[in-house]
Amino acid sequence: MVNEQVDRFFEVLADPTRRQVVQLLGEGPQRAGRLAAATGVSSPAMSRHLRILLSAGLVTDERVAEDARVRVFRLRPEPVVAVQAWLDQVQAHWQENLGAFKTHLEGKS
Amino acid sequence: MVNEQVDRFFEVLADPTRRQVVQLLGEGPQRAGRLAAATGVSSPAMSRHLRILLSAGLVTDERVAEDARVRVFRLRPEPVVAVQAWLDQVQAHWQENLGAFKTHLEGKS
DNA sequence: GAAGTAGTTAACCAGATCTGTAACTATTAA
């Protein structure tokens, strides 16, 4: 409704664990196992979270050359930027109309 | 975990209807009934959403002087700002470490 | 090749949440 990408973003970040993952990935790329340990969640649970983050385009993954078993995840900035833009827009409207609200309210306070 | 206010914000905005309400309130204050109509949800449902938005500090409400039955809701910018700050921080880390990631990855591409 | 490690998929359970209908309060209008 609001915006395809923004909607998906909020949907995905509704979960605290995924929010933590995003926070962690903001600090640098991480392998799945480490993310599971860091968030205190089981591997299967983390696996699902990561799949969701991937499908929403919030992260990318990559196999490590030295060990094909490990998967490293990295944050994609684009969706973050999109959400920032949405928030900016909401706020812009808000400020734009602020004057009008004020005068509207003056009549009763 | 991430931040009290930010966590609450995402929790609350996980719901698409509430997201729409925030968007609508960004454009100006609205009474409950209009919000229900605009989002296509029943009044009881909207009532509940608004209570949640209120308790999270995302909006404020006010009775109208001319008609004590209607309740007008307005967006509070503070939480929006808090979330923007969080996103900025995530992104800042990301960019900060970007150089390091790149050199790290150069070894295998 | 056998054992161990990284991660995914499957099955199932538990808790949370959203919704609509119906009933109720409060306020305004006739």
Place this chain on the structure above:
DNA sequence: TTAATAGTTACAGATCTGGTTAACTACTTC
């Protein structure tokens, strides 16, 4: 004072989501 309007609360049904355990695949190491 009766009828209508704005909104809330209560109830019950349905869906969704996340978590765990167990089983499985793929790769590495001994």
